[in-house]
Amino acid sequence: MRTIPIIVGILLILAATFAAEQSSAGTSPELAAMLDAKDKDGKPIITQEQRTYFNGLNDNLKELLNQVVQKKVVTRPEHLGLLLALQLRPQKMELVLQNNCILCHSDSETQSSEDLFTLGSDSHHSPPSHMNLKEIVEDTHFRRGLSCAGCHGGDPTAAFGHAFVKEWPESGRQANREWIVQFCARCHSDPTFMHQFNPALPTDQLAKFKSSPHGLTLLEKHDSRAPQCISCHGVHGIRPAKDPQSKVYAQRVPETCGACHANATTMAGFTRADGSPLPTTQLAEYRTSVHGRALLERGDLGAPACNTCHGNHAASPPGVAGVSRSCSLCHSANASLFDGSKHKQAFDSHNWPECGKCHGDHAIAKTHDSMLSSAPGALCGDCHRQYAKDDPKCIPTADYFHQTITRMDEAQTRFGAISEKLAAKGLDVEPINNQLTDLTDNLKKSRTYVHSFSRDTFQQVALPGEEAIQRTDTLVDKAHEEYKYRQVGLAASIALIGFLILAIYLKLRQLEK
């Protein structure tokens, strides 16, 4: 009889041991105490979310946490909570837990507010962007193992190691920013070094920068208002250009450039080549332009941002000749037609920026067929009356372009509506729609071929468009005839049936009299 209590006792002891093993697996008593710590109100310091994240960590990371606690690098549950709140992926967490720089500089008890990394989740005490811990761990350099010591020097595994690298200016680095480009270039201009990390990344940024107005202003005129690497890329939170949160992501480029170029105070004193002051309206104009709306409102990443036309590290005004080359990167058909046209020579002789003369630069608006008109106020007419009075062919040609394109556009709208109506009546509109596709195609081409400014070249695409109009007209007439035929047929059938009904009715009356 005694054996039963003994067996039950052994089982209870085993169960308790097993339970204890389960609760403390991979967690030292110090760490466990920190995880369970409560504040003076009795509330747990480590939140449920942080606890869940901790429970999901692998054994290696739990061991690393044990070590930083045992080595007294992390001594307070609040500090531990901050690290867990980052919710990092295992690879990044491992980097953080092996980096004494971050571990020390994230402890609010030992660091002054100037040297403290915080999460910045509290809107009242948000840190300067370069001291935001979330930004630091997201930095593309950090992800690849290049952390604080890579730029600042020292040994991240040592308890204390504040030996700055020799290129790091001890003083005056805020006033004179020239050192920054050289500092970044230590790695970014070294193809062998960069190949280890990203073989596709160019290493000519410094050379390009030096040749740019930005570089010349900074390095030759020693004017630190000019931007350098961190002005556009940021400091601790540098991300690849393809990352939507990067300051140089296509949709953020206008805002990044505009930070200086739309600021009249910053731009005060800067001039163009002709000596006129540099305007600060570009960003506002760009936002209203067809390109700005495509990129910023529709999210079309194929639309150009500032750097598409001006360049990145070698950013500069495109110049008169460069305008058409920039535009032709996308609008190649228009550009090649223009290059073969009479306008090319005329524009060159006036030293006009080719595309920009008619379409503008930052505020490029959606084109309209009325631009081709010879009427007063229209682009073609006004310009030709002023600059090409002697050529009697110009105005009629512009009128021909305008009339032909307007006719095709009007026909496209009209036939589209007719096709819908005919389809609702049950008629076969497929042939009409096929012709409409041809017409639409030729209309688009005609609008492009206007840039040849030649009647003959324009007619190569306009004439097939006009033929499509004629064919559609014939098909629409046929469809209307078919519908009429149906109605006549129906009327005849109804008359016949009506006659039969009448005859039967009369017969019935006669029978039942």
Added chain:
Amino acid sequence: MGWYYLGGITMFFFIVQVVTGVLLLMYFQPGEATAYESIRFLTTKVPFGWLIRSVHSWSAHLMIISLVLHMFSTMMLKAYRPPRELTWVSGYILFLLTLGFGFSGYLLPWNKLAFFATTVGTNIVRSVPLIGDWLLQVLRGGQDVTINTLYRFFAAHVVILPLAFVGVISLHLLFIQRQGMALPISAKVAPRGMKFFPSFALRDVLLWLACLMLLVTLAVFLPYGPGIPGMDWELGSKADAMAPAYAGIKPEWYFLWEYQLLKEFPPHFFGLEGPQVCLLLITVLLAIWAIIPWLDQRARRDKPSPAFSDFGWAAILFLTYLTLMGWDIGASGPGNDLALVHRSARVCASWTLVAGAVVIAIRYWRFEHRWFVLTGAALLQMALHGFVGVSYLLAGVISVVIAAIAITASYFMRSRADEKGGI
């Protein structure tokens, strides 16, 4: 007397279906790459092909309308009284076969709308207990709606259903021929009968010609239907199993009440699946409809049976309310989905209550009916659902309970009155 011609009109539309169906069959090629294309070719290139398809579609809908009217008129006139029970049952089978024609023919053009509507429609049989999955496979010829489904729907539409229909309609006509037309209960003495030939037959022909006139006019002016959801046969684009099903897909108008009733059931209902319970309810309702000649004991004794007349009207209002809601009548304007559903229920309830009030008034004054318990219950359910906001099922239960109490009370009151009269 006009009600007596509805059966003939239904048969006329059936004949039109056979004739136009045979003409369509000359061009239709069932198959993945040919079904849609052959119908497209027929309607765009073949002379009068559009007309044949349009007449076939219009005639199908008009046949169902006249068939439903025929059934309700038979029910209201109690023409199912002995010895005509089997005429009613054979007519009932013809009604089911006609719905089968509608459902199977709908898929044949193999267009997107038909494909998804058939997917949703066939899915309902999954709720049949025990054999649901097997039945679904039999119906679809596989797990999903594929070209195999079209093959079997085609076989059903042009061979199985027509053979069955011709067989049953022959019986139906034979019964009518042997037993003659039924007289209303109110006609105490049989009026001098009209000779079937030539008087009745010529009148039939006259009406058939009028129907033909209506049919061709509709077919020419509205070749794709009146544009009402569930009554629209524009070919559209070809069926594509990979394309996303579009939202708000609805069945044909005559299946709309079932669709709406299914929507009113919760996913789970007293341990059973909601659709299963709904299907059971529909089966019970249809079964009651089938055996009405035996249920209506007073009519069997040639006595007026106001409860069954009232049952017919209540059924009409019940179906009308569900169909209107299925059409989303009144579900427009601002607001979220739930607000629109409530608004639709309110608008549909308003319309149906007005119709119900008119029906009751006409029955009261014109036909001197005095029994409105079931119609009242149907209207009460709509009012509770549409205006008070009670769920459709709860409103139904409340109405049925009140109707049951009213019927029981009236039964006891009548029994007591009979006893007093006896003393």
